[in-house]
Amino acid sequence: MQLQRIIILLVILVVIPSDEPIRAADAQYVPSAQRGYELLTSKAFLPADFDQQVFEDLWKTWPKDLRDLAQKATPEERRRMTFSRYGLIESPDHPGTGTAWGHLPNGQGGWVMNCLSCHGGKVAGKAIAGLPNSHFGLETLTEDVRATKIRQGKKLGHMDLAQLGMPLGSTHGTTNSVMFGVALEALRDADMKVYRNRLPPPMQHHDLDAPPFWNVKRKSRLYYDGLVKKGHRPIIQFVLLPKNDEKVLASWENDFRDILAWIESLEAPKYPWEIDAALADSGQKVFNRQCALCHGTYGANEHYPEKIIALDRLGTDPVRLTSLTAEYRKEFQHSWLANYDTTDPVWLPKGYVAPPLNGIWASGPYLHNGSVPTLWHVLHPDQRPKVWKRTEDGYDREKLGLEIITHDSLPDGVTGADRRYYFDTSRPGKSAAGHRFPDELTEEEKRAILEYLKTL
């Protein structure tokens, strides 16, 4: 009996290590970028949003003219139409079949949203990892999924219900992501313990364009206002559904170390068309004189200053900055998500970070809210369109950025979900004003800078 107990105790000690060695091993964990990508495309951190049968019936919720077209279409064409309607991107790993890039299969026919739904986009029709998905229509997708589930007599999921309580994104390509985080974190304490019946704080809903992943390696802090020191915990935010409690989150830490390693392994895509080298050279000189102070230098001896520029000088839309209160920022800094960072004085930024401009030709639309469709429009503040709609896969090689149709106001007769294809800069949080620094340049200098930006 005694011997049996000793054997059991020994087995427990050997097989189940105590807390200490686990933490020590984690600290030494060598993250793998390849595993990070595999996890993103294979591990379900969240429940499925819908199943294949719902996906195949989405077209039945569309406006009549589109519905008629879809009804006559072949299954392949209907899949293409469905991807286009919601800004879903074909996975370069299995184009034309299976789930979209931003969803993974859960093995039972379910489509589970992953980070690539917002962080895997296409430019001129080509999918690029880490490129913000400037097509994604999360709100419209969620509405149509809910209507289809009701029609099919299926249970509603977390997104279907969340959307009844908060907007998900009022323009395709941008999402209310920051407020998702605020709402989910309100249900937790600093250690990530869940209290389901806590009420959400007042929220200032607004939509953002995601930043390109390939610049994360050049930054020491994350998010448009530099909210938090870079690390794997802050990026767990997107999977903070209450069912993922503090123990589940802790068990996923190494997964998110791998995901961050993958993000940091990405390189900016190269401009695929011709570049006028002489013009780009003269553009570099102007850039280094007028822009490098904030945006850094590129090529050999590159340097990135990672500066916050105060809003009164910058003049871009203020809502993203003011939507996060000092109280929220303090709680965030002092929580598990920011490694209980009390060494960092609570940081109340006055503006937005001037981002690195690597791969900038590809990551339109521009500014944190995605309000400016091309780099030419960044350089010509007075000519930015009031209302614009992008084409599906067009790339504007003259102006560098999205190929668009412009309007002075929302065209008559555009209603319902169709409004979300139009970026309307008169709406709250969507101003395209500010960043008037290029005003000091001559037209010739602007042309040269535009050429230089192709080389970054």
Ligand code: HEC
């Ligand atoms: C619904 C869209 C959406 C999803 C899904 C999403 N993100 Fe984001 N992500 C954003 C937006 C928008 C921002 C910009 C937020 C800000 O700065 O205020 C962002 C910012 C980031 C940043 C900071 C980048 C920088 O340069 O500062 C990282 C890193 C990141 N996300 C990682 C992830 C990971 C990892 C996942 C999946 C677990 C994920 N995101 C899922 C929309 C999304």
Ligand code: HEC
């Ligand atoms: C005083 C600092 C400062 C100067 C000078 C400056 N910028 Fe910026 N720039 C910023 C900040 C801050 C942002 C982010 C603004 C936002 O998202 O609201 C930005 C954004 C941009 C963007 C959009 C980035 C993106 O990913 O959406 C481009 C392009 C850009 N700047 C180009 C330039 C060029 C070209 C020059 C020189 C003519 C220049 N900037 C001069 C601070 C500066």
